[in-house]
Amino acid sequence: MTKDIFGKVDLNNGQALDNRLVMAPMTTQCAFHDGSVTDELINYYGRRAGGPAAIIVESTFIDNYGRAFEGALGADSDDKIHGLTKLASAIKDKGSKALIQLYHAGRMGVPELNMGRQPVSASNIKALRDNAVEPRTLETDEIEDIIRDFKDSSIRVMKAGFDGVELHGANTYLLQQFFSPHSNRREDEWGGDRLKRTLFAKSVIQAVKEAAVEFGKPDFIIGYRFSPEELEEPGINFDDTMFLLNELAEYPIDYFHFSTNSWSRTSIIDTTDEELLIDKYLRDASDELRKIPIMGAGGIFSKEDVRLALAAGYDLLSIAKAHLVNPDFVNILKNNRLPETVLREGDNERLSIPHPLWNILGFLKSK
Numbered sequence: 001m002t003k004d005i006f007g008k009v010d011l012n013n014g015q016a017l018d019n020r021l022v023m024a025p026m027t028t029q030c031a032f033h034d035g036s037v038t039d040e041l042i043n044y045y046g047r048r049a050g051g052p053a054a055i056i057v058e059s060t061f062i063d064n065y066g067r068a069f070e071g072a073l074g075a076d077s078d079d080k081i082h083g084l085t086k087l088a089s090a091i092k093d094k095g096s097k098a099l100i101q102l103y104h105a106g107r108m109g110v111p112e113l114n115m116g117r118q119p120v121s122a123s124n125i126k127a128l129r130d131n132a133v134e135p136r137t138l139e140t141d142e143i144e145d146i147i148r149d150f151k152d153s154s155i156r157v158m159k160a161g162f163d164g165v166e167l168h169g170a171n172t173y174l175l176q177q178f179f180s181p182h183s184n185r186r187e188d189e190w191g192g193d194r195l196k197r198t199l200f201a202k203s204v205i206q207a208v209k210e211a212a213v214e215f216g217k218p219d220f221i222i223g224y225r226f227s228p229e230e231l232e233e234p235g236i237n238f239d240d241t242m243f244l245l246n247e248l249a250e251y252p253i254d255y256f257h258f259s260t261n262s263w264s265r266t267s268i269i270d271t272t273d274e275e276l277l278i279d280k281y282l283r284d285a286s287d288e289l290r291k292i293p294i295m296g297a298g299g300i301f302s303k304e305d306v307r308l309a310l311a312a313g314y315d316l317l318s319i320a321k322a323h324l325v326n327p328d329f330v331n332i333l334k335n336n337r338l339p340e341t342v343l344r345e346g347d348n349e350r351l352s353i354p355h356p357l358w359n360i361l362g363f364l365k366s367k
């Protein structure tokens, strides 16, 4: 059956998304130094709201010492609620749902951005990247503190009026680090075989759900983003990912979100394997997992791309770069107009693109 791009998608918690297209999280690096909301952020997101069923606001730190970027947005303290409320309103007033991506950088944390603190992780194994700093192994009570930080940050964004959170279990941040056999070498209940390595993600999901129930918002949306594979050895392969997702499907998750640069991605570990990851996903998903909408990501720039990706099996699609170039991307597709593909001189002003983001978008600019 052909999926209607602009038809509603029901979530298990009783909420519905108005259509199948969502603005993907993109770090803009333009929050205030302490992580609070700037007018630039409000203008940028407000400008892009209305067409997509939901906007997923960029990765937002839940702990003052868990930042991965300069200019990162934070939900780590109550004084941020005021700005976050303005941000949620700018999105919701135009008719899109407001979601926000919560993360802790773990070993990807940079000391200079975290008051000189050594990064922390499941174990003291450095990330495989230039200039990586050896992280300190988290104590058990610190793991519990971080789970509580996810819960407290969820309450703050609920107070601010957000409709839900996306837990950032991708892009090598702390949630992924606990599942990865590369970064998690623990021998206590938080590590070990791959079932034990799912405990941190499960505990975070449960804590956010508890927050929603305690706050009186049981239909608060909880999404989960994952990176399908890691190149590290040992690392997460797609079979491990399906194990994780089938486990997490028993928890209150409203959608899962691939973190890929192409919706038609194949394995990056076995480059001779031509089977699409979405085909493997649909084949290996448990009955519970099949009940949860799956969001694809990467390389959607036209209505034809949307049609092909939905036909491949995704229920929802997230769109990042096309939303930078076309703040009104979803309405352009709805009206059968052709979206722009490149940025031109002066577009930062015209399209309300924050300055720090504009400076790293060279690859999208016309020559």
Ligand SMILES: Cc1cc2nc3c(=O)[nH]c(=O)nc-3n(C[C@H](O)[C@H](O)[C@H](O)COP(=O)(O)O)c2cc1C
Residues within 6 Å of the ligand: 024, 025, 026, 027, 028, 058, 059, 101, 168, 170, 171, 225, 259, 260, 261, 262, 297, 298, 299, 300, 318, 319, 320, 321, 322, 357
């Ligand atoms: C400037 C920029 C910032 C990004 N920041 C985030 C982020 O904060 N969280 C995240 O999960 N993905 C992030 N991504 C990845 C996007 O969400 C998306 O998956 C990727 O760009 C592929 O989609 P696209 O082809 O539609 O751009 C970022 C991408 C870009 C270009």
